[in-house]
Each structure stands twice: as structure tokens, then as C-alpha cells.
Amino acid sequence: MSLELTQLTEQIQAMGTTVAGHCRQLADQVALAHSWLRQYAHEGASLRPVAAGFHAAIPTDEPLDATYPLPSPPAHYTVIAADGSQIQPDRHGAALYYLINIGSVVYRHGSGQAPQVASQPTLGYVNTDLYEDGLLVSGNLLDVRRDLAEVTRLADLCADEPPGMTVALVDGTLLLWVLEERPPDWRAAKIQMYLAQMERIRASGAALAAFASRPRRAEVTRLLHLANMGGELDQARRTPNPLEHLPDRMVFEALLPPGSRSALFVSPARSNREGYEEAGHSVHFCYLNLAPAGRPPVVARIEVPAWVADDPATLALVHAVVVEQARVVGDYPYALARADEMAFVSTSERNALEEMIIASLWRAGVRPAYSPKKYYKTLTRQGKRRYRG
């Protein structure tokens, strides 16, 4: 064992004290946020033009402090979820390759049928797979490929469903995150590929939503600070924000009755304004209390494209279905939990894949070998022991 836990004792105790103090400070911040939410509830129209400039949530026509009760879910509906995982290329491994595994679930509520589950693994191993724009496809480049594969799988499955009463779910966000350091044309091209799949989902007649568990974004709280500065950008930037680092989620935990959603806002992300909006997919979001009556609040962030946000019936369908799905498990949509499970690649599966690849290389007459660094790590990291003589 190399981690000297005894050396961390004092730091851990200090951490506990600090976190406790932070919790008391958060309670004060939440109280302030609530008072501002009520005070500026109807200032949305005046804040709308300036909010994005402060990277704050952009208000819609709904009052900032509005809450909307849980609609009745339909007796029959379909939830389609897709999620992905990946194995990064390992330059120290026996061979250079990456894996993307997409798990998907088609859950037909009220059908009395077992859901359709699937996982689709894809191996990238030729140079045209492994390199893009001169860079090895790893890190964010691979994340982008996985996100595109997820939304493409979702669009494929939606295309097979009859229109209406279908909700397509992804985990996290609808905003494709592409590193800012990538060339603008390259970023724009990737976002357009993502938007093309969103368009296919829209054309299929399904609704689309992203579900974020325990979100930490602080966009509504930034909006409240901006509102308190009278919508003056310069003043808001110069003045310390008393709600700094307060996640929106904490503001809505005490505000949203069980099953209710908050007002809708528009994401201030640059990609939302530059790509999504002009394609008609502007990402809106709200917060949703998934907990049933009598239970502590569990607030998630839900993102939907403009064509869902602007249609009250479709938005109500997403609202009802997400809450009902989450309550199957407790606080996370069942279909997403299963899609994640279908996508997950365990350590033993990863090792089995590596063994299969090594065997395949041997059969093809190639003698694969780990790098010296990896070889010695495999020796030193298995069953580490300390001599305590």
C-alpha cells in the first residue's frame, strides 16, 4: 500500500471542518438567492438581451421563480436511451486502438414487454480511425466521437418508432463539448454533425432531452447576481457575486414541490448561440424535483431543444416521463441506468479484449509487446505488498 493514510488524518479532519462551514455559508446563499428570485421574477424580458454576456441563464417568458406541477404520464409511452463508454488508445499497450461502446434501451411503458437492450462496440485501429487533423484520437477527440455515436444511435432507434409518445434521453447535456483550442471550422463541423442527428430525432416525431444528475452549473445564480446589478454587465463583472459557486440545483431544492419543474431558461453556452440556435435546436433547460412527496428533494437538470420547449404538450410529456422513469430506480431514469450498464466496459472485459487482440496479432504473425513502462506497471501494481519486518 503506497497511500499513507495516516499522513492524511489531519488534512481529512480539516476538510470536514471546512466543508461544514461551507454548508452553513451555502444556506445563507440559498436564502439570498430565493429572495432575489422572488424580487426579480418578472425581470426576465429586460435581462434576456444581456444574460449571455455574463454567461448567465437566459430567461424565457416564464417568471424566474415559476414552478410547474408534475403532469399525469400517459398510460403508454416509449423511452429510448443511449449512453456510451470508451477505451482510450494506450501507446504503451500491445497495439494502438480505441473502443467506443454504445449501450441503448428501448423501454415501452405499458406494453408488458421486456425492453430491447443492445450494445454496439466499435474498434478503431487503422490510421484513418486513430488520427484526426494530425492528432491521435484520444481525450476530447474521442469524447466527441462517443457523443456523436450516442446521438446517432438514438436517432437510428427513434427512426424505427411511430411518431409521438416517444422520449429520447441522453445522459448529461445536449451541448456537444468540443475543446476551444480546436480550429473553429473543425468545431463547427462536429457541432453540425451532432445537430444533424438532433434533426433526425425531431423528424421522427420523438421528443429529445438530456438528464443531468446532481448538476453543478451556476447559471441561474449568475443571472440573479446580474439582476441585482440592474442588468448592468460591467457592474456585475466588477462586483463580487455573493452567490459565487452556488449551484442552481441548491436554489431549486427548497423551491420545487415534489415532481415539479422550474421555469425554462436558455443555455448561455457559446455553441448554443452560434450553432444550435440558428439550426432551431437552441438548448433550453429547467430543474426538476424527482422526489415523491415526503422524501428529501432530488433535483436534476433537464435540457431540451427549442422544438420541445416551445410545445407545451411535448414538454409535459418529457416532464412526466423523466419523473416516472426516475422514480422506478429512485432518482435516476431507469432507461438511462440500463443504457449505461449496457455501455460500461468492466476491467475484466477490457482485459479479455486485450487478450483477444494479442491472440489475433499472434495468429497474424505479429509479436505484440507492451512498452517497458507498461510491462513493469503490470508487475508492480498487482498484489502490492509491504514488508513489515
Place this chain on the structure above:
Amino acid sequence: MSNGDLRVGRVLRVSTRGFVIGCEVMRPEIPAFGSFVQAEGVAPGSLIYGLIYDVSIDDDLFARQFVVANPPEEVVLDQRENRQVPIEVSVLAIGCREGGHIRHNLPLQPPVTLDWLYQCDPQEVYAFTSHFGYFRLILEAREVPADELLAASLRAAAAVRPPSERRPFLVAAGRELARLLSGDPVRLEGVLSRLGVSD
């Protein structure tokens, strides 16, 4: 041999004495206690024969959540039919086929991880059980319910024979058991009574 309809599952863990395979779904006929199964050996054309002696489903934290939650019917079906926690099936090795000949001894090498395990078809069960040399491997296996397993496998072997051959087959098996268990009459009586040939 590799009839896809007769697949039981893939090999998870192996030893010369037996192996454990995983399958996703319990079907009416497989995996069943006492069934004859086979996996490909490492040598080309070789087969390893075995008997299923245990079927188990591990505890699963995700499924545990639904035990008291009254979940929708679709969730129950999903947990039963689609879940990723495999049903584990333990197999006792009882013979092998090498060079076209069936031998009632332990295989020289076990099957390979993730190889498919198949249920034997009736012709293979008939051929394998035309001699009783594998009885000793079962009776001496301490990790399995040997007497129940032997009786169940003999009933399965009798079932693949024409009706006129079934009783003579069981009587012949009983005679072989009487020879092998001559020093343990209590155990012999127990096995024969399970076979229904003790009278």
C-alpha cells in the same frame, strides 16, 4: 456440432475438473441439472463433455432495489430477460472426444475462456452413454451432489433412447453401479432408488 439453438453460454472460469459458464437467460430446457453439455477443446476437432451440476444467480445490487419497490412489469421482465449479471452454470468434466474417439477420462486441457458451451444433441448423448466409464468421475467428484447428478444424467440418457431400450439401459447402468459401489450398499440403494430400478 455448433448448433446455435443448443448454446448454453460462454465459458467464464475453467479447470481440468470442470468449468463455469455464464448465460443470460433461463430457458425451459437449458440450463438444467444433469444435462449433457460439450465445449470445444484446444486441440483441433477435440471436444470436452460435461454434466451441469449447479445453476446459480448471484445477488445483484441493482435488482435488489426492486425487490420491495413494486416496479412496472417492463422492469421485472428486463431484470429477468435482459440483465447483464450472468446466470452461472457449473459443469463437471466427464470425458472428451479426441481423434474421433470418445474417452471417459478428464480432458488433457480445459476449454478456453469465452468459448461457447453447447447442449449435446440426442445422438451425442446416446453415443457418450453407450459405456459407463464416466460413472467413476462422477462418483468421485466431491464438489458436486454426485448421486443426484448421476441419477439425473442417467434419466436424461435414457430419455434419448427408444422406449424399448430405456429400461434395459437403466438396468445395465444399475449393474455397473452395483459393481462400483459394492462396498457402500447404503449409497448404492440411494442411487438406484433415484433411478427407479432398485426393485
